[in-house]
Amino acid sequence: MVSSSQEVRIGFYVCHCGHNIASMVDCPEVARYVETLPGVVLSRDYKYMCSDPGQELVQQDIREFALNRVVVASCSPLLHEHTFRKATAAGGLNPFFFHMVNIREHDSWVHTDRAEATAKAKALARAAIRRVAHHRPLEVKQVPIHPDVLVVGGGIAGIHAALTLANAGRKVTLVEREPTIGGHMAKFDKTFPTLDCAACILTPKMSEVGAHENITLWTCSDVVKMDGYVGNYTVTVRRRPRYIDEELCTGCQECISNCVYKEPKFVDEFNEGLGKRKPIYIPFPQSTPQVVLIDPEVCLNFKRGVLTDRCKKTCVEACGDRKAITFTQREEIRELQVGTIIVATGFQTFDVKRAPQYGYGSFPNVYTALEAERLVNASGPTGGEVILRDGTQPKAIGIIHCVGSRDKKTNRWCSRVCCMYSMKLAHLLKEHSGAEIYNFYIDIRAPGKSYEEFYDKLNEEGVHFIRGRVGEVTDWAMTPEEEGKLIIRVEDTLAGFVRRIPVNMVVLSAGLEPQADAQEVRRLFNMSCGTEGFFLERHPKLAPVNTFTDGIFIAGCCQGPRDIPDTVAQAGAAAAEALVLIDRGHVEQEPNTAYILPDCSGCKSCLPLCPYTAITFDATTHRAVINEALCKGCGTCVGSCPSGSIGQNLFEDEEVFSEIEGVLSE
Amino acid sequence: MSKPKVAFYWCASCGGCEETVVDLAEDILGVVEKVDIVLWPVAMDFKYRDLEALPDRAITATLLNGAIRSSEQEEMAVLLRRKSQYLIAYGSCAHLGGIPGLANQFEREAILRFNYEEAPSVVNEARTRPQTVTEEEGRRPHLPELRHVVRSLDQVVAVDYYLPGCPPTPNLTRAAFDALLSGRLPPKGSVLAPDIALCDECPRKASRPADVAFTQFFRPHQKVLDEEKCFLPQGVVCMGPATRSGCGAQCPGGNMPCTGCFGPTSRVRDQGAKILSSLCANLGAREEKEINRVLENIPDPVGTFYRYGLASSRLRRRADLTNV
Numbered sequence: 008m009v010s011s012s013q014e015v016r017i018g019f020y021v022c023h024c025g026h027n028i029a030s031m032v033d034c035p036e037v038a039r040y041v042e043t044l045p046g047v048v049l050s051r052d053y054k055y056m057c058s059d060p061g062q063e064l065v066q067q068d069i070r071e072f073a074l075n076r077v078v079v080a081s082c083s084p085l086l087h088e089h090t091f092r093k094a095t096a097a098g099g100l101n102p103f104f105f106h107m108v109n110i111r112e113h114d115s116w117v118h119t120d121r122a123e124a125t126a127k128a129k130a131l132a133r134a135a136i137r138r139v140a141h142h143r144p145l146e147v148k149q150v151p152i153h154p155d156v157l158v159v160g161g162g163i164a165g166i167h168a169a170l171t172l173a174n175a176g177r178k179v180t181l182v183e184r185e186p187t188i189g190g191h192m193a194k195f196d197k198t199f200p201t202l203d204c205a206a207c208i209l210t211p212k213m214s215e216v217g218a219h220e221n222i223t224l225w226t227c228s229d230v231v232k233m234d235g236y237v238g239n240y241t242v243t244v245r246r247r248p249r250y251i252d253e254e255l256c257t258g259c260q261e262c263i264s265n266c267v268y269k270e271p272k273f274v275d276e277f278n279e280g281l282g283k284r285k286p287i288y289i290p291f292p293q294s295t296p297q298v299v300l301i302d303p304e305v306c307l308n309f310k311r312g313v314l315t316d317r318c319k320k321t322c323v324e325a326c327g328d329r330k331a332i333t334f335t336q337r338e339e340i341r342e343l344q345v346g347t348i349i350v351a352t353g354f355q356t357f358d359v360k361r362a363p364q365y366g367y368g369s370f371p372n373v374y375t376a377l378e379a380e381r382l383v384n385a386s387g388p389t390g391g392e393v394i395l396r397d398g399t400q401p402k403a404i405g406i407i408h409c410v411g412s413r414d415k416k417t418n419r420w421c422s423r424v425c426c427m428y429s430m431k432l433a434h435l436l437k438e439h440s441g442a443e444i445y446n447f448y449i450d451i452r453a454p455g456k457s458y459e460e461f462y463d464k465l466n467e468e469g470v471h472f473i474r475g476r477v478g479e480v481t482d483w484a485m486t487p488e489e490e491g492k493l494i495i496r497v498e499d500t501l502a503g504f505v506r507r508i509p510v511n512m513v514v515l516s517a518g519l520e521p522q523a524d525a526q527e528v529r530r531l532f533n534m535s536c537g538t539e540g541f542f543l544e545r546h547p548k549l550a551p552v553n554t555f556t557d558g559i560f561i562a563g564c565c566q567g568p569r570d571i572p573d574t575v576a577q578a579g580a581a582a583a584e585a586l587v588l589i590d591r592g593h594v595e596q597e598p599n600t601a602y603i604l605p606d607c608s609g610c611k612s613c614l615p616l617c618p619y620t621a622i623t624f625d626a627t628t629h630r631a632v633i634n635e636a637l638c639k640g641c642g643t644c645v646g647s648c649p650s651g652s653i654g655q656n657l658f659e660d661e662e663v664f665s666e667i668e669g670v671l672s673e
Numbered sequence: 674m675s676k677p678k679v680a681f682y683w684c685a686s687c688g689g690c691e692e693t694v695v696d697l698a699e700d701i702l703g704v705v706e707k708v709d710i711v712l713w714p715v716a717m718d719f720k721y722r723d724l725e726a727l728p729d730r731a732i733t734a735t736l737l738n739g740a741i742r743s744s745e746q747e748e749m750a751v752l753l754r755r756k757s758q759y760l761i762a763y764g765s766c767a768h769l770g771g772i773p774g775l776a777n778q779f780e781r782e783a784i785l786r787f788n789y790e791e792a793p794s795v796v797n798e799a800r801t802r803p804q805t806v807t808e809e810e811g812r813r814p815h816l817p818e819l820r821h822v823v824r825s826l827d828q829v830v831a832v833d834y835y836l837p838g839c840p841p842t843p844n845l846t847r848a849a850f851d852a853l854l855s856g857r858l859p860p861k862g863s864v865l866a867p868d869i870a871l872c873d874e875c876p877r878k879a880s881r882p883a884d885v886a887f888t889q890f891f892r893p894h895q896k897v898l899d900e901e902k903c904f905l906p907q908g909v910v911c912m913g914p915a916t917r918s919g920c921g922a923q924c925p926g927g928n929m930p931c932t933g934c935f936g937p938t939s940r941v942r943d944q945g946a947k948i949l950s951s952l953c954a955n956l957g958a959r960e961e962k963e964i965n966r967v968l969e970n971i972p973d974p975v976g977t978f979y980r981y982g983l984a985s986s987r988l989r990r991r992a993d994l995t996n997v
Contacts (some may be wrong), residue, residue: 164806606938608870612951615884624883629873649915649951650870651940660940 015046015140018074018134020065022056022081022093024111031115033125038078040129044136048072057087062094069098076139080108080132087218101144102597103657104234108135134669141662145598150636152238152558153346154589157182159230159528162190163562164351164578166212171582173221175588180223180343181216182230182244187294188213190353194277194377196384196391198571199431200461206293206386213295224296231340233348233531236619236637237558237594242343248336249300254352255331257299262287262332265325267318273305275388279378282388287322287332292386301332308334347539347558347585350542351578352528354564357411357418357517365407365515367481370493371396373480373513376425376432383435393440393512401511405495406433407477408448412518420539422518422568429516433470436514445471445508447497473508475500480513519568532559533619541567552581556619557594560584599640599657603631607652613644677733677854679704680712680724681763682753684746685773685823686739690764691715693840694736697847704850708733721749724756732756734853736763736836740773740984741824744805745817754830759853762823763861765839765934766862767826770984772839774823777983778975781821825985827995835864839934839981842920864918868939871931875922877903886957893929904930905955908970910977915941915948934981943987945978 019041023029034052042050050073055061056079059560068074077095085105092102105280110128118124154177158169158605161183169181169424181188192198193213195205216222220277225246232243271283277290283515286306289299303309307318321331359367361377367373372395374382382394393400412422426448433444445464451472453459466472477495484490492509499506521540522528529536533556535543542561545553552560560581563574588594600620609629614622621637622644624630633644633653645655655659683691697704697961711732724782735757738899754760765771776784789795805818807836836849849865852858859865872878881903884914891908898904904925912933913925924931937944956962971977979986 267966315800606869606871606940608914608918609878610870611881611883612914612955615886616954629878643954647947647950647954649941649947650938651947652870652938660942666940 013075013541015076016048016072016074017046017078017136017139018065018068018072018371019047019077019136020048020056020061020077020079020081021050021052021110021128022061022079023052023054024081024115025055028081028111028115031121031124032110032128032500033121036125037110037128039133041132041136044133046140047136048074049359056081057090062090062097063089065094066098069095069100074098075100075104076142077105078108078132078135078139080110080128080135082111083109083113102147104139106135106139108132130670130673133672134666137669138640138662138666141659141665142657143659145656147598148596148635149593150236150238150596151593152588152591153240153344154178155180155343155345156585156589157230157240157242157343157345157348158351159348159532160190160351160353160563160565161185161216161224161226162351162353162563162574163192163209163212164565164574165349165351166189166216167575167578168221168349168351168582168585169216169222170212171579172585173216173219175582176221176585177586178221178223180244180345182227182228183224185228186226186249186300187290187291188216188224188226189291189293189295191377192571193291194254194279194384195294195380196387196435197431199427200455200457202431202434209438210293210295213293217295217297223628225341226296227300230531233533234620236345236621236634237556238588239636240345240348240558242345242348244341244343246339246341247299248303248308248338249334250303250332250334250415251299251301252331252333252336253296253298255329256298257329257331258289258299258330258379260289261325262299262322265290265321267307267321273302278299278381278388279375281378281381301334308543339373347560347588348532349560349562349578349581349585350528350532350534350554351562351581352438352522352525352565354568355522356520357422357520359410359515359517361417362410362414362515364479365410365477365513366449366482366493367515370480370482370513372401372493372511372514376428376514377517379432379436379514383432383439391439393396393436393442395512398510401436401440403443403445403476403492403508403510404436404440404512404514405445405447405480405493405508405510406436406514406516407480407495408446408516409476410515410517411520413449418518418520418539420454420568422519423452424568424570425516426450427455427458427461427570429514430465430470432514432516433465434468437468437470442444442511443471445473445495447473447475447477447495449474453585455572463546471507473497473499473501478505484509519564522565525565528565532556533557534561537567541565551658552577552584558585558588596636597640599655600635600638600644601633601640601645601653601655602635603633604652604654606650607631610649612647612649613653616643616647618643676707676709676728678711678727678731679708680732680735680757681710681715682712682735682737682749683715684737684739684750684767685742686764686766688715689840690738690766691880693764693843693846694840700843700847701890707854712863721752727756729755730758730938732758734759737826737842738762738764738767738991740766740770741826741829742773742776742820742822743817744820747820747829747946750826752778752830759833760826762826762829762832762835762848764841765837765936765981767832768835768837768985769936769982770823770825770828771981774825774982774984775976775980776823781819787820816840828985834858835936837864837866837917837935838920839932842923844921845919864917864936864939866917866935869918870938871913871916871918871920871922871925871935874918875903875925875931877901877925878923880906882906885934885955887952887955887967888957889967892970892972898928900928910948910949910952910971912944912978912980914951915944931978936982944982945975945988947988948978949974 021034021037038050038052095105096102108131158165158181169179227247234241266285275282293409303312385391411417453462478496478616490511495508534554544551562578564580607630625632645653735753762768885905911930913931916933917935
């Protein structure tokens with residue numbers, strides 16, 4: 008190991024990169040110039056430094072000329088920094104005695120004057136030569152990866168990711184805030200374009216999750232805190248009471264039939280409010296876990312959520328020896344250790360009341376698409392018959408696309424699934440009611456496998472497609488035929504005039520939005536959001552399920568609107584990315600981390616600035632402390648420490664200042 | 674054996690530093706007992722020619738306060754440097770340029786014009802300005818020339834030690850004398866004060882929350898200040914986090930925020946830039962418009978963040994440097 012007090016002996020190499028650099032930079036001239044700089048023992052130009060002979064040259068020279076610093080001027084460090092660090096290490100030096108200069112992306116590729124580009128290459132090389140003299144040996148640390156995984160969100164994305172990992176033998180905890188997993192998909196009747204029954208393909212996967220020996224399923228639960236770093240996350244989960252012991256409940260549902268309420272009379276969330284349920288209930292027949300729950304807001308034994316003991320408790324009687332009903336159940340806070348986390352928290356649908364011109368809430372026969380899903384579902388509130396809120400059956404139905412999508416007033420993005428689900432609903436509503444169906448669309452977007460064919464099929468079935476954004480839905484009749492109907496006013500942009508289409512039922516195809524609490528979840532897991540509020544992937548093409556926090560992955564609609572096939576593919580990818588970390592067993596930590604000097608005054612200015620929450624305050628020493636494993640070396644704290652008491656490996660003040668002086672001096 | 678010789682001198686300063694020497698109170702007697710004061714214009718009568726007559730390095734230590742802004746001050750700094758073994762920059766002005774250094778925001782011509790012609794209190798119809806040489810009754814008196822920029826002492830001559838503060842506290846002065854007389858001196862170039870920021874010794878330290886998220890700034894007179902709470906969460910700019918300690922946090926003790934007179938720690942090259950970086954990073958606002966609204970509450974950023982350090986900072990001077 009070379010100590011910094013020893014004489015500095017720098018080897019400098021300038022790479023031609025074929026013609027990439029040499030065509031714009033006079034490489035031999037740069038090499039000749041650098042040879043004259045203090046501390047430089049040898050200076051060479053070479054055709055391809057990244058080639059095997061190029062790397063061997065570095066290793067040989069280190070031994071032969073007793074070099075203790077190496078500088079290579081070539082391409083971006085993103086490409087080959089690692090290559091040359093390895094070569095430096097193979098030559099017997101600490102790899103961090105190497106420094107790289109980018110004279111391709113930063114120079115030859117962006118200049119048109121050879122003399123200027125050569126002068127710039129010299130300046131950049133001079134900066135590196137000055138800087139590298141201050142380099143110190145550094146160590147790459149390995150951080151072990153905890154093999155367990157947390158999956159947040161039990162929709163189809165979370166279910167698929169959890170099963171993939173569990174089937175690979177990993178222990179998974181799946182946390183879901185609703186009383187059952189299944190998410191939005193569980194509410195669908197059929198899926199496009201194949202028209203398979205959503206329940207038939209989803210519920211087996213749900214049961215598999217419930218029964219899997221490697222999966223711990225926590226429903227009615229929220230993640231409230233996450234600490235730690237890749238491979239070593241500590242997650243705090245709040246488990247809300249369902250007033251039923253999950254271990255003891257057999258799912259027989261006798262308690263439900265024996266509830267003191269003989270008839271269901273409370274709003275049934277699972278059926279989008281179209282049906283009713285009792286205070287003790289199970290969201291839907293295939294709920295997972297198969298465990299009932301009590302709604303303390305309406306159960307007679309509670310008063311506004313507080314236990315009163317004033318009910319006859321016929322449910323407890325019915326439960327008998329199983330003793331599963333526990334009115335005294337409390338909220339529990341549980342802590343988990345995991346190495347990786349998959350966030351699959353899904354979406355919410357656009358609140359169609361934000362588009363008041365379509366009359367939702369004013370006209371009872373205006374429905375959201377999810378309500379329409381429940382209406383055509385055999386296990387829905389009407390048993391699959393299309394019976395409207397006023398008890399009638401529709402003869403004509405209008406489906407309005409792009410409600411809360413592609414709209415500057417609400418959400419600008421295309422929600423990707425609405426065209427297809429609108430056509431699916433058109434097919435199902437026609438099948439279930441025999442009504443005439445009108446689709447009002449801006450463009451039909453059907454770019455998936457067999458999607459365009461599905462559109463053709465709908466055309467053949469006689470579903471009407473009217474191109475135009477609907478102006479309003481009104482009950483103001485202008486002709487006797489319109490009396491008692493909902494009239495859809497739209498400019499038919501293909502026919503070229505404004506039309507009034509009277510219908511009995513309107514379905515609003517609401518777009519997809521980030522969950523209402525997406526920002527809190529983002530902060531909780533240290534992620535970023537795009538402008539529209541969906542979680543941001545590390546790279547839109549090359550790292551679509553990674554986030555900017557290592558070990559945290561995203562899947563499904565929380566990253567942006569997508570359909571079920573894409574969601575499942577992405578969930579599988581997220582599981583695979585987690586497995587990559589788990590199977591390698593450790594991550595290597597770049598040593599460019601920040602550290603607190605003993606002269607920290609404890610002013611706390613740095614604490615809120617760290618984007619990776621790597622800085623904490625030690626209350627006993629009254630100093631800030633940086634967790635090296637969490638630090639990504641962004642330098643935010645270093646630059647902003649008002650007393651200069653935070654240093655950073657590879658970015659020490661003397662290194663940076665001498666680099667600046669090198670660029671500016673001549 | 675003769676007693677060590679000590680000199681006190683002042684350049685562009687307010688006189689407060691001289692006051693600190695007197696503030697040593699009875700301790701000054703101990704000092705006077707151990708040393709010979711060979712120059713102290715504020716208190717005793719000495720002639721420059723006596724000083725010139727001394728052999729070089731005859732003075733053990735010179736404590737020079739004030740910034741250098743005139744030709745005479747520069748001349749004296751050079752002379753005292755030559756005559757002294759140790760030259761100590763005493764107080765913020767000699768150390769960093771101090772309050773006079775704020776003049777570097779303006780060109781010399783603008784300063785002269787304002788002070789001799791435009792200031793509301795000036796009556797000078799002939800627009801007379803001080804001249805370096807004038808002719809009066811057959812004599813030609815010389816006056817020092819005002820330089821283009823105000824400089825800290827070490828921008829003019831080599832400095833051995835720095836005693837920070839506006840003014841330095843009696844404790845630090847006493848400790849410096851003790852070190853000088855006993856010969857237990859730190860490496861040359863040291864600032865003779867702790868190298869840790871003021872928060873370390875501030876009695877309000879514990880009350881600082883982790884996240885101050887500034888939404889508005891107040892100047893100390895615009896608000897009734899809590900006497901125990903850290904100033905930053907009260908929205909008052911305190912230079913403490915960016916300022917060397919050693920003063921005993923006297924200003925926070927008197928319910929006023931630190932203004933930064935002890936200068937930065939040894940690890941910082943530009944005190945104003947550092948506190949700006951820290952305060953701005955801790956703004957609660959995220960939108961540019963909102964950020965500007967918050968920052969508008971600091972009406973004089975240079976006077977706030979560079980009150981003592983402008984002359985020695987990395988900021989360019991508003992001056993013609995070709996003829997310094």
